[in-house]
Amino acid sequence: MASADIGLVGLAVMGSNLALNIAEKGYTIAVHNRTAARIDDFVAEAKSQGLSERVVPEADLAAFVASVKRPRSIIIMVKAGAPVDAMIAQLLPHLEPGDAILECGNSLYADTDRRFAALEPKAIGYLGVGVSGGEEGARHGPAIMVGGSEEQWHNAQPILEAIAAKFKGEPCCAYLGRGGAGHFVKTIHNGIEYGDMQMIAEVYGVMRDGLGMSPAAASEVFRKWNEGPLNSYLIEITGHVLAAIDEETGTPLVDLILDKAGQKGTGVWSAIVAQQLGVPATAIEGAVAARSISSRKDERLAAEAVYGQRGGGSVSVSLETLEQALLAGKIVSYAQGFAVMAKASEDKGWNLPLATIARIWRAGCIIRSRFLDQMSAAYARGEATNLLMVPDFVSVMKASHPALREVVAAGARAELPLPCLSAALSYFDAYRQGRGTANLIQGQRDFFGAHGFEIPGRGTNLHGTWPSTLGK
Numbered sequence: 092m093a094s095a096d097i098g099l100v101g102l103a104v105m106g107s108n109l110a111l112n113i114a115e116k117g118y119t120i121a122v123h124n125r126t127a128a129r130i131d132d133f134v135a136e137a138k139s140q141g142l143s144e145r146v147v148p149e150a151d152l153a154a155f156v157a158s159v160k161r162p163r164s165i166i167i168m169v170k171a172g173a174p175v176d177a178m179i180a181q182l183l184p185h186l187e188p189g190d191a192i193l194e195c196g197n198s199l200y201a202d203t204d205r206r207f208a209a210l211e212p213k214a215i216g217y218l219g220v221g222v223s224g225g226e227e228g229a230r231h232g233p234a235i236m237v238g239g240s241e242e243q244w245h246n247a248q249p250i251l252e253a254i255a256a257k258f259k260g261e262p263c264c265a266y267l268g269r270g271g272a273g274h275f276v277k278t279i280h281n282g283i284e285y286g287d288m289q290m291i292a293e294v295y296g297v298m299r300d301g302l303g304m305s306p307a308a309a310s311e312v313f314r315k316w317n318e319g320p321l322n323s324y325l326i327e328i329t330g331h332v333l334a335a336i337d338e339e340t341g342t343p344l345v346d347l348i349l350d351k352a353g354q355k356g357t358g359v360w361s362a363i364v365a366q367q368l369g370v371p372a373t374a375i376e377g378a379v380a381a382r383s384i385s386s387r388k389d390e391r392l393a394a395e396a397v398y399g400q401r402g403g404g405s406v407s408v409s410l411e412t413l414e415q416a417l418l419a420g421k422i423v424s425y426a427q428g429f430a431v432m433a434k435a436s437e438d439k440g441w442n443l444p445l446a447t448i449a450r451i452w453r454a455g456c457i458i459r460s461r462f463l464d465q466m467s468a469a470y471a472r473g474e475a476t477n478l479l480m481v482p483d484f485v486s487v488m489k490a491s492h493p494a495l496r497e498v499v500a501a502g503a504r505a506e507l508p509l510p511c512l513s514a515a516l517s518y519f520d521a522y523r524q525g526r527g528t529a530n531l532i533q534g535q536r537d538f539f540g541a542h543g544f545e546i547p548g549r550g551t552n553l554h555g556t557w558p559s560t561l562g563k
């Protein structure tokens with residue numbers, strides 16, 4: 092007999108913690124996983140947490156679906172990509188019109204659009220749900236970004252709001268638009284996450300290599316910064332990562348970890364979509380490229396052998412300057428991420444609520460910070476679509492961009508790579524430069540390709556009389 096309020100397939104890190112969160116909120120949840128051993132492990136864990144009475148484990152997929160009350164809501168939390176399509180195909184024969192799939196992984200928004208469109212004629216609802224917060228967030232309250240059918244959102248809303256993180260009592264969960272809107276917003280969340288993490292890593296590099304600070308000393312600085320305007324989850328965990336000691340050797344763990352960053356796709360997708368939309372997101376692009384160069388360890392070692400080790404000596408910037416530089420870089424990066432969402436919203440007709448997005452990112456998600464509270468208030472007042480033009484942030488940027496400039500210049504002189512911070516600074520300088528240099532590019536384009544240029548007051552698509560370069 093159907094007894095479960097909701098079902099969940101995929102009991103790895105995220106799925107098992109979400110399922111425990113759902114059970115803890117008083118809902119009965121049916122669970123299934125391709126590899127049955129994970130179901131047994133999950134049941135044992137649920138038991139140890141006193142939640143097994145609200146768990147219906149099913150190793151057989153048909154029995155799993157049948158155990159969920161109609162109209163059914165089934166969460167899919169498996170590896171993104173082909174496994175999601177495979178899971179939908181396996182579930183479909185057992186679902187009935189009116190049932191819904193809530194796909195909660197880090198899926199490419201275009202895949203979600205496609206799946207949404209394929210299931211709509213079958214009367215199977217489809218929600219593409221971005222979930223952020225990692226293992227701990229999934230268990231105790233993630234930020235939840237929902238896209239897809241509005242009707243299905245209303246069906247799922249009570250459970251999703253119950254399990255979401257709360258900021259001053261408000262659930263960090265919202266419906267953001269049709270089709271892939273929720274996954275799109277989660278992707279940009281991750282792009283911003285990449286920018287935050289890379290800028291923090293660059294500042295750590297200045298501390299380690301330019302100021303000669305130990306991990307313990309750097310940890311103490313991040314702990315202090317977490318009490319100020321940079322207060323955020325990522326600054327907080329950076330302090331903890333830098334303080335950790337390896338039990339085997341007694342040395343700082345961070346000094347033992349290989350300097351090659353992994354990446355699973357959302358950062359690259361953010362950079363690609365920004366370029367496709369014609370919205371500069373240079374800080375995010377810089378962060379993605381930095382992960383890629385980090386992964387080429389052998390090539391970097393070979394190049395170091397050719398060019399020699401860094402010869403720039405120490406840097407002389409204060410910790411206050413570093414803090415201000417990080418703040419300025421972060422504002423630029425968020426401005427870019429939100430500008431990408433604003434343009435996507437326009438192009439795809441999603442009507443993305445930017446204030447709501449900033450609001451649901453204030454707790455639960457990886458980029459949660461004090462700063463997002465200020466941002467959501469600014470967007471709610473409808474002040475601007477680019478954060479760099481929002482009065483509160485204009486004053487912060489005016490005060491902090493000289494620090495960003497000082498750090499980037501000091502880094503360049505000391506031969507320290509700062510790809511993300513320098514990209515943010517260049518974007519800021521270009522964004523506020525009333526007279527740029529693209530007039531020369533237009534001249535060059537007309538020279539080699541007769542592409543035309545504009546002279547204000549004279550006309551568009553004009554051409555120059557250029558000398559011939561033939562035979563030279």
Ligand SMILES: NC(=O)C1=CN([C@@H]2O[C@H](COP(=O)(O)OP(=O)(O)OC[C@H]3O[C@@H](n4cnc5c(N)ncnc54)[C@H](OP(=O)(O)O)[C@@H]3O)[C@@H](O)[C@H]2O)C=CC1
Nearest residue numbers: 101102103104105106125126168169170171174196197225
């Ligand atoms: N880990 C994190 O911090 C976060 C992850 N996410 C996203 O959430 C989703 C789940 O992540 P995570 O919990 O880390 O798990 P993984 O991404 O590691 O995926 C493992 C799960 O997918 C299942 N799976 C893989 N291939 C198939 C298939 N072909 N058919 C059926 N099931 C399959 C596995 O089943 P089996 O046990 O049989 O191998 C297992 O349950 C991903 O999209 C991820 O990007 C989102 C936010 C944070």
Ligand SMILES: O=C(CO)[C@H](O)[C@H](O)COP(=O)(O)O
Nearest residue numbers: 223224353354355356357457
């Ligand atoms: O979605 C997440 C956090 O918000 C996941 O942890 C994701 O895996 C992070 O991306 P990457 O693995 O590329 O660093």
